[in-house]
Structures are given as C-alpha cells and as structure tokens.
Amino acid sequence: MSIQLNNVSYTYMARTPFEKQAIKNINLEIKKGEFVAIIGHTGSGKSTLVQHLNGLLKPTNGSITIDEIVLGKKDEKSKLARKKVGMVFQYPEHQLFEETIYADIAFGPKNLGLGKKEIDKRVRRAMNFVNLDYDMYKERSPFQLSGGQMRRVAIAGVVALQPDYLVLDEPAAGLDPCGRDAIFNKIVELHKKTGIAVILVSHNMDDVAKMASRLIVMKSGEVAVDGKPADVFKETETLVNTGLDIPQIISLMRALEKRGLPVNTDVLTINQAVDSILSALRGKNHAK
C-alpha cells in the first residue's frame, strides 16, 4: 500500500510565455505508515509536489497511483483513491467557512455520506484529539477563536475524514513556539496511535529532524536527497547547496567531536545528545 509518483513533472501556465516548470521527473514511493518530511528552500517545488498526492494538480507528465489505483481518471475508483489522502494546506484556517465549529469539522464526513451517529462520533474524536472541549466549543463560531485554535479546527476537519495518508503543508507556519510544539506533538501522536502515513512539508530542519523517519530534500523542482534523517544530514555539501542548514543539535555534536569529544554525531534529539555527551565525558574521565 503506497502512493507512487512515476516520473512526475508539472508546469504552471504551460504553453504560455509565463510557463514555469515547478517539478521535474519525480519518482517516489511513500508507503502506508511512513512519516516523511519534504524539505527545501522556498520555491523548490514542495507545495506543487504534495498537491499531486491527492490529485489536486494533475501532472503535466508522468502518473500517480494511490494503493495501485491510477489517479486522474474520472471513474469511481480514482475518486475513492483520492479520498484516502487528507490534505492540510498552508494557513488552513483560511478555509474555515461554516457557522459553528461542529459544522466545519462535520463538513468532510458529511460529504463522505456518513450517517449522523458516525459523523458525531468522528467530530467528538477529532475535537478531543486537537484538545478542543466538545461541549464548550461545538456551537461556537470558528471565527471567534485564536489563530492557533482555528488551525486546530481545520486540522480536526481533515482528521475526521480518517484518511490513510495525511499531507500537511507547513502546518505550523506563523504560530509561536508553543503553538508549533502543540501541533507537531499532535501529529506525532496521531501517527503513532493510528499508523497513518504523514507527509509533512517544512522549511525547518530542526522541526523535521525530531519527527520524520525519512527526509526528502527538494532543490529546483527535483529530489536532491532522499533517506533517513541521520544519512541525509551527512550530505552536508548538498544541503548547503540547497540552502538548508543541518539541525543545530548536529552542528553542536560535530563541533564537540572536532574539539576531541568522541560523541555520536548521528543524534537527532536533545535527549540523545545529552546521553551521548554524558557517555563521552564518562569515557574521558575513565581514561584519566
């Protein structure tokens, strides 16, 4: 079970004087259950790429399959396959439009043709998931909420669809550090609890290093590197050429290693770094 992109290219305003090729010859497979981050400089083609994953954009060349169903045909199978992919756009709160939070979250499940009982169950679960108290918030207008809360309602609306693949395009853009952490913790929790595949677009290496088990680095519309975070961060030259920084935690570990402390430079989290530094220091003390 996977989403496959076979030699996918996309050109905006094709065959006009303004045409712009945004992605070129992309071959990728994203399997069910993966946590993939797509990272790259602004304009590298990340948003264009992910808008292909649920058939929102149709490739100028190449093809996309979801669980072996080819997208783009107007048949029932293709429509059902697209519904397996939930999409949270940049600034999703701009897409809230119903009068109540309940109605906004229920909108997608209603469109799936689900019954009232099932819709209610999903709305409750989705609100609970994003930490919005059902009884307190269900009748409120989404437009009376803070930016972070509006964002949570928008994410709940996609979660309520119970997709197999969840695509999030910069879901924490514009939020303060607390809001960012809250959103990212929820995404990680959802992934762990349900096994949903997460495809997360980000500019920020530090954010994705902690969460994703695979990084896809985009440069000028192409995939520059694709692999496990620790392996991707070893491609320092490519990353620098791509305009990306390696995570600060890895820079720190490399600096310590250069100064003679035998630390593990593959660590991705603060806890791993602390453990590695402590054990390197203990080793040094033993050697004395």
Ligand SMILES: Nc1ncnc2c1ncn2[C@@H]1O[C@H](COP(=O)(O)OP(=O)(O)OP(=O)(O)O)[C@@H](O)[C@H]1O
């Ligand atoms: N609607 C559009 N019409 C014309 N060109 C576009 C359009 N959307 C994007 N582009 C161009 O396609 C290229 C890739 O854009 P895209 O938005 O996919 O990049 P991105 O990596 O997601 O950037 P960002 O991080 O800034 O969101 C850019 O050169 C951009 O200017």
